[in-house]
Amino acid sequence: MPESATQLVLHNYFRSSSAYRVRIALGLKGLPYAYLPVHLNRNGGEQFQPAFSARNPQQLVPVLSDGALDISQSLAIIEYLDEAYPETPLLPATPGQRARVRQLALSMACDIHPLNNLRVLKYITGTMGQDEAAKDAWIQHWHAVGLAALEADLARDQQRGRYCVGDTPTMADCCLVPQLFAARRFGMDLTPFPTLQAIDAACQRLPAFQRAHPGCQPDSE
Numbered sequence: 001m002p003e004s005a006t007q008l009v010l011h012n013y014f015r016s017s018s019a020y021r022v023r024i025a026l027g028l029k030g031l032p033y034a035y036l037p038v039h040l041n042r043n044g045g046e047q048f049q050p051a052f053s054a055r056n057p058q059q060l061v062p063v064l065s066d067g068a069l070d071i072s073q074s075l076a077i078i079e080y081l082d083e084a085y086p087e088t089p090l091l092p093a094t095p096g097q098r099a100r101v102r103q104l105a106l107s108m109a110c111d112i113h114p115l116n117n118l119r120v121l122k123y124i125t126g127t128m129g130q131d132e133a134a135k136d137a138w139i140q141h142w143h144a145v146g147l148a149a150l151e152a153d154l155a156r157d158q159q160r161g162r163y164c165v166g167d168t169p170t171m172a173d174c175c176l177v178p179q180l181f182a183a184r185r186f187g188m189d190l191t192p193f194p195t196l197q198a199i200d201a202a203c204q205r206l207p208a209f210q211r212a213h214p215g216c217q218p219d220s221e
Contacts, residue, residue, distance in 0.1 A: 008033035009065040011055065013040045014217035015185075017113050018074040019062040020178035023217075025078045027208030028169055029088045033064075037219035040118055075102075075109055078171050090171045100157075101165050104150070104172035108179045112146030116182065139186045147183065150176075151193040160195075162202045169203060177203050181214065 010026065010033050012019030026033050038061050039046045046052060047059045056063045056072045063070055064077045066084070071077050082090050091098045114120065116139050124130045124138060159165050164172035180200050183190060190197055203209045214220055 009036055010034070010062055011036045011038050011052070011065065012062040013038055014214045014219045014221075016040070016061050017117070017178040017182050018060070018109070020181065020212060020214060021074045021109070021174045022062050022064065022077050023212035024174040024177065024209055025081055025090055025171070027212050028090060028174070028206075029081060029085055031081065031085055035218060037217075039219065075105055075171065075175075078174060082171075090169070090174065092165060092168075092170065097159065097165055100159055101170045101172045104153070104164050105175045107146070107150060107153075108172075108175040112143065112150075112179055113182070115142040115146075116186070136186070140188065143183050143186065143188050147179075147188075147190075147193050147196060151195050154199070155195045160199075163199055169206065169208075173199065173203050176200060177209055 008026070008031060010019070010022060012022065012035070014037070038052055040061070043049075045059075047056075047061060052063075053059055055065075055070050058072060060072060062074060062077065063072050064080070065071075066080075071080050078090060091101055121135055121139070124135050125132065130138075154160050154164060161167040163169050164176060176196065177200055180190065180196060210216070
């Protein structure tokens with residue numbers, strides 16, 4: 001297992017899809033790290049406490065600390081890891097394949113996930129005064145729209161292999177597995193998405209994905 005020049009510290013929440021992505025990436029690259037939980041619901045949300053806000057003014061997890069460097073945003077963290085610790089790359093060798101991986105990752109991290117993350121759902125039921133049924137309808141709708149597009153895209157893609165792009169896990173797979181975990185947690189029927197399920201099943205056979213699962217984390221509830 002490669003050693004980082006300084007200890008990596010991941011500030012994260014066990015059920016955060018964004019943090020889940022980074023845990024997978026760290027596992028695939030074999031990088032040891034210290035796990036520092038930031039509970040998003042306890043004590044009004046630990047992400048809002050001054051110490052964490054000073055580290056990340058966006059008040060979002062994850063944050064990766066590498067020595068004096070703090071990096072937020074999961075995809076920026078994964079790309080940093082690929083550049084700083086190039087063993088077991090999570091982006092392919094060719095520009096076209098790298099663009100494809102980024103396209104797929106961004107479709108999940110920027111188009112599907114933000115519409116269903118905690119602060120949006122709290123705004124729907126809090127400030128907007130909607131009930132749980134309305135919140136659940138919102139979640140189901142935006143997951144269905146995003147996953148249907150992703151299924152159609154990957155089902156026709158000749159670059160797809162065992163994983164999203166080829167037969168080696170990439171940053172796209174680091175995003176897919178947490179997104180499907182979230183969809184299941186919210187009661188989505190994934191039957192219409194056989195391609196996504198097949199890729200997810202291949203990923204779940206790898207120890208890095210197994211160890212990164214929310215249920216395996218020290219702050220799991």
